Amino acid sequence: MGPTRKRDLTAAVVGVAVLAYLLVHLLYHYFPPITAWTGLSLLAVAALEAAWGVSVRTKISAGQIGAGGGRLHPLTVARSVVVAKASAWVGALMLGWWIGVLVYLLPRRAELRVAGADTPGAVIAAFSALALVVAAMWLQHCCKSPGDPTDDPDAALD
Secondary structure (H helix, E strand, O other): OOOOOHHHHHHHHHHHHHHHHHHHHHHHHHOOOOOOOOOHHHHHHHHHHHHHHHHHHHHHHOOOEOOOOOOEOHHHHHHHHHHHHHHHHHHHHHHHHHHHHHHHHHHHOOOOHHHHHHHHHHHHHHHHHHHHHHHHHHHHHHOOOOOOHHHOOOHHHO
16 A cells, blocks of 8 residues: 555546536535535544644654554554545545535625625635645655655655
8 A cells, every 4th residue: 555646636636626516506506504614524633633643753753663551553553544545535525525616606606695605614614625635644644654765756766
């Protein structure tokens, strides 16, 4: 299992944004109101993952890997990578969704009162999804060992 590639996440964001725009264009009148609370759960998960990343990085840098009290078990690091990869993909998909919603809402704010009311919630949700992607990539980066050859891009060419 390799690191999550940014270009794959970007392609997912763009693809979902296009699909989301088309879906919102067809079904917007059925949507419930988008409030500021809509995307804050993603922001909470992003904050937890960022803190988790700092904790993992601190223990790996200090050499506290292995079984025992206060040490970081290697399986915990592997599970952290899996959580980071999954969160990066969820964040990318949600970011694509909220970008598609925003592309629909922003030009219609003047003509549709409800679009103007939904815009701040969609902006907060998009920011929260972006924060989740960044935090997940940070957690994934923190799970690398200090001498990992993937830290040096030129080492892969040798």
